[in-house]
Amino acid sequence: MVATVNIVGAGIFGLSLAVELKKNGYNVTVFDKNNYAEDEYRNFEVQAASVDQNKIFRASYGKKLHYQRLAMEARDRWEKLGNGLFVASGMLRVQPTEDLGSLEQETIANMTRDGLREMLFVKGHADDEARAKQQGWFEKILKFSIPGEQQNKEFGAVLDTTAGFTKCSAACYYYYCLAKDLGVQFVFGVDAGNFDSLIKEETENGGSAVVGLRTKNGSEHRADTTVIAAGSFSTQLLPELAYHLESSAGSVARFEIDPQDVFLWDKYSPEKFPVITWKRRARDGAGKDVGSVYVFPRTEEGIVKIGYRGVKYTHFQPAPANSTFSQDNQWSIPASPEIKPPQVALDAIQEFVSIFLPELKDVPFYSTKFCWYTDSLDNEFVVDHVPQYANNSCFVCTGGSGHAAKFLPVLGEHAVDIFVHGENAKTPLRPFWRWRTDVERKNGLEEGPSGPRNLAK
Ligand SMILES: Cc1cc2nc3c(=O)[nH]c(=O)nc-3n(C[C@H](O)[C@H](O)[C@H](O)COP(=O)(O)OP(=O)(O)OC[C@H]3O[C@@H](n4cnc5c(N)ncnc54)[C@H](O)[C@@H]3O)c2cc1C
Ligand SMILES: *[C@@H]1O[C@H](CO)[C@@H](O)[C@H](O)[C@H]1NC(C)=O
Ligand SMILES: *[C@@H]1O[C@H](CO)[C@@H](O)[C@H](O)[C@H]1NC(C)=O
Ligand SMILES: *[C@@H]1O[C@H](CO)[C@@H](O)[C@H](O)[C@H]1NC(C)=O
Ligand SMILES: *[C@@H]1O[C@H](CO)[C@@H](O)[C@H](O)[C@H]1NC(C)=O
Ligand SMILES: *[C@@H]1O[C@H](CO)[C@@H](O)[C@H](O)[C@H]1NC(C)=O
Secondary structure (H helix, E strand, O other): OOOOEEEEEEOOHHHHHHHHHHHHHEEEEEEEEOOOHHHHHOOOOOOOOOOOOOOOEEOOOOOOOOOOHHHHHHHHHHHHHHOEEOOOOEEEEEEOOOOOOOHHHHHHHHHOOOOOHEEEOOOOOOOHHHHHHHHOOHHHHOOOEEEOOOOEEEEEEEEEEOEEEHHHHHHHHHHHHHHOOOOEEEEOOOOOOEEEEEEEEEEEOOEEEEEEEEEEEOOOEHHHHHHHOHHHHHHHHHHHHOOOOEEEEEEEEEEEEEOHHHHHHHHHHHOOOEEEEEEEEOOOOOOOOOEEEEEOOOOOOOEEEEEEEEEEEEOOEEEEOOOOOOEEEEEEEEOOOOOOOOOOHHHHHHHHHHHHHHHHOOOOOOOEEEEEEEEOOOOOOOEOOOEHHHOEOOOOEEEEOOOOOHHHHHHHHHHHHHHHHHHHHHOHHHHHHHHOOOOOOOOOOOOOOOOEEEOOO
């Protein structure tokens, strides 16, 4: 008999897993409270991290070689798709000062060790600039003056041509169509597709197994395995995840460029303009990133998006009695979409704009919003069977921690290996993505409601 799988969530994780499970012969149904068949992942007000014009693709992962390799595997697949969902625009890492920061130097050393040095171009480095001219990258080694410096000093910068961006919403829609073509079933909508609760049954030895799910309109959907892939909402659906995950918000602002404005349209096009990331200050003593801002080239619709991740805001609320972990009886969950980024975040974005996008300095934002991260306790994803439930009847596929979008084409293959083989999975990601209540809660998850990032304070 064909085993059936219900997946809750049609974002990056749910889609990628659905496609691979179907390819492996499972009978797969995906549920989502949002109707992506109708909006084609283009309603940017929807609260799903995957619904977004663009996300950064990078392969530089510092000492996390497993992600560097996964990123190069994904890059290869994005390129093989050949449909422009990945754009190799390059990414300019602008330094806090005119010199290369120590972290950047280490990144260069490590990428050199992995044979990727040729794909990096250091501003002001004669050999690199000559090579950039030959290869057509020179125009993207942009020069920015350091404000307040007399002798017109410029920020140090490294152009990383392994990097670029993915058209995230378009890629989700592509994978949704692919899944549908393969025969994955989708149930969408605030009633029919909206998860209400798990259906559980007691096993012979007194344990518990998940036998399906109930949706808000009262229907029951039985399955051999139920997968929670609901991004930053996952803890509310499966409180057993509360120890592993915390929702936090990144601040995003958008400008709209008029195609009639030929100068700006051209200047900020992906052909001319790379993704830019800038750390306003070096990492603090604790190695924490204190002020990073990034911008994408304009989209085909003329949207220029800027993100601030200096502070990822938490939103602590009373935790329900069924949550398996809380801090001062609270947990951080997404705030309603009406809650917008605070002025300090917008000020940081404005400061960035005045240096890096000077023509837009006095232009009002087209829109601002929070985008909710699903932070795990160590920045690794959480992809495993939930040990509390018998018969491998409950599986989780989440914990994107702000960096999973780039992996859409390959995430599912590794997740299915874990789904099918559990402890015996061959993927090198298995030890990193396992259910891990034995691991200490770090990555900011130790802060709790009294921490400095809590919006609800
Ligand atoms: C500000 C920000 C910037 C980021 N930048 C990058 C980047 O540059 N590069 C990169 O690679 N990654 C980036 N990421 C990370 C990436 O976007 C996420 O890791 C990824 O999109 C998470 O996908 P997901 O499927 O877990 O969650 P989501 O995309 O949130 O999808 C979860 C789905 O579950 C559904 N759902 C929720 N509750 C229910 C329910 N009760 N019933 C039914 N359905 C439900 C939701 O509607 C949603 O469609 C960023 C994330 C954020 C927030
Ligand atoms: C797949 O599951 C659906 C819903 O549970 C069911 O209606 C359908 O008959 C199943 N198909 C197969 C081939 O088992
Ligand atoms: C470079 O690699 C070394 C050894 O693997 C590691 O300890 C170090 O943290 C890496 N540097 C960066 C910037 O990640
Ligand atoms: C819930 O919605 C689905 C899809 O529209 C429908 O098939 C089902 O009958 C509904 N269930 C109830 C109990 O109304
Ligand atoms: C769990 O699996 C066992 C062995 O396959 C089976 O006998 C039992 O009925 C299953 N329990 C549930 C609740 O599905
Ligand atoms: C947990 O408890 C809350 C509040 O009592 C309830 O609304 C929710 O459905 C419960 N969640 C689960 C997954 O049991």
